[in-house]
Amino acid sequence: MGVPFELNTMIVTKGNETREEENLFKLTKEGYRLYPIDIPIEVHKTIDSESIGTAVILKVEWEREKTTIIYRLNSLNSTN
């Protein structure tokens, strides 16, 4: 009778993000994930790759065992 969650501290896109606007992206992940909202976090393409920049999550949605986030990409790391 518990609800499985995963605490996430960064965004790992795996290239699945879609651009909504200028620097606003949407990403859906499997399972219920608890993300830090409203504060800057790192964005990675894969878990093992370097950070591609920082973003702020503006919205989190949990439904049907999926989590969808809307995030604003704030800065890109120059080497990327």
Add this chain to the structure above:
Amino acid sequence: MGVPFELNTMIVTKGNETREEENLFKLTKEGYRLYPIDIPIEVHKTIDSESIGTAVILKVEWEREKTTIIYRLNSLNSTN
């Protein structure tokens, strides 16, 4: 640099819910609230009032320091 949220174990409507469909309701609360999704929980009109029935939350959204839930009211307590 933390994100305040509130762990909630029941739905307290305060009469602010809106009916979306037959037995499907929508409720927006202040702040970020972590609700048990997909499992039956109690619904109360106020914190101190008796349970009016049980519901299952189908969707939770966090945005702009508000939490919106969609829930299906499953059973009404007969004394109500």
Add this chain to the structure above:
Amino acid sequence: MGVPFELNTMIVTKGNETREEENLFKLTKEGYRLYPIDIPIEVHKTIDSESIGTAVILKVEWEREKTTIIYRLNSLNSTN
């Protein structure tokens, strides 16, 4: 790079609790579980059995993929 945990809304003892004092009990469960602390929650022996009473969790510990709680059993349901 996420941390799996389970949101729990009640205590399910499965008979594994140990008595620490008068009405104070200790229970260790597998995995990391987020429990409502400091507020009354239901205690069940199994997920499907009736509530045996209400308790307030006073302490929660996460370590080595286990969760240990200390709870005070407040009231016993009379039919038990």
Add this chain to the structure above:
Amino acid sequence: MGVPFELNTMIVTKGNETREEENLFKLTKEGYRLYPIDIPIEVHKTIDSESIGTAVILKVEWEREKTTIIYRLNSLNSTN
């Protein structure tokens, strides 16, 4: 009837940590805080200061509206 938590993504010591062993530290913070356990996170002396290194939290305890963590400091940033 909710339980206030704060989602934390890093350790901010404010110099309040105590050394338990070689590179093992203990830190108590006000309120209930949800920390990522078992994975590397950044350690800062203050919110605004540079990271002083990375650590892995080995234990989290919530009791009496305080959170105590035990963490292993893994690497120190060379410029510190």
